[in-house]
Amino acid sequence: MTDPRPAPAEDTRREFLRARARAASGFMPDDEGEALYEAAMRAGRSPSATFLEIGAWCGKSAVYLGAAAEATGAVLFSLDHHHGSEENQAGWPHHDPSLVDPTTGRIDTLPRWRATIVGAGLEHRVVGIVGDSPTVASRWSTPLDFCFIDGGHGTEPAWADYRGWSPHVRPGGWLAIHDVFPDPADGGRPPYELWCAALESGEFVEDGECGSLRVLRRVAGGTPAG
Ligand code: SAH
Ligand code: MG
Secondary structure: OOOOOOOOHHHHHHHHHHHHHHHOOOOOOHHHHHHHHHHHHHHOOOOOOEEEEEOOOOOHHHHHHHHHHHHHOOEEEEEEOOOOOHHHOOOOOOOOHHHEEOOOOEEOOHHHHHHHHHHOOOOOOEEEEEOOHHHHHHHOOOOEEEEEEOOOOOHHHHHHHHHHHHHHEEEEEEEEEOOOOOOHHHOOOHHHHHHHHHHHOOOEEEEEEEOOEEEEEEOOOOOOOO
8 A cells, every 4th residue: 555645855856856867868777877876875974075977978977976965965076078078979879969069060068967957956966067087187186075987988088087086085985987897798998997906906995886887985095084
């Protein structure tokens, strides 16, 4: 028998955000999005937590992470230059011509990202950063409670994200990497190589996985808190 009492407001909000995240265009299966949300919920327990994602696209993962930020009081920085990765350009399988700005001929996902965040009512918890990931990383100084790497998947951009951002994960903080495929038949190598490097460094330990999502936790090194 179903419970006739109305759902608590936070359950309703959670369901709304889940539906928004699922409906947003992007590259994140529902179960992986849920696992990302759960991992960020753990990270959001520390006071005034800071989350950052590299690779915003149209805002799908930002809604999963933004939901956890809202529920815990954290803030998510969602970073992208919004011109798409190599694999999103014309001629590649992940190209979507509707995202090309006719005046520049270049991909521009920023209007879609903004519409996703505004539509989800998450502007108070999700802050967009428009720019090149290594450039932002080189000037960044806030220790991160949760860092999600899902930017360019080529060797150079993926390693630049790992080298630029993983040192900012605070001791005890989380690092999540998307599109980790141990079997080369399933996808490109670089995200898997980053995950291996993080484990081999001895600075991170495994803290869960779902599909191609890998969650790690920093046990040594990194930026001291405060
Ligand atoms: N997390 C998204 C998918 C990200 S796709 C989702 O849930 O759907 C990868 C994104 O990385 C693209 O939007 C691309 O523009 C961005 N990107 C690639 N290289 C970048 C760089 N050097 N700086 C900033 N963003 C970059
Ligand atoms: Mg991805």
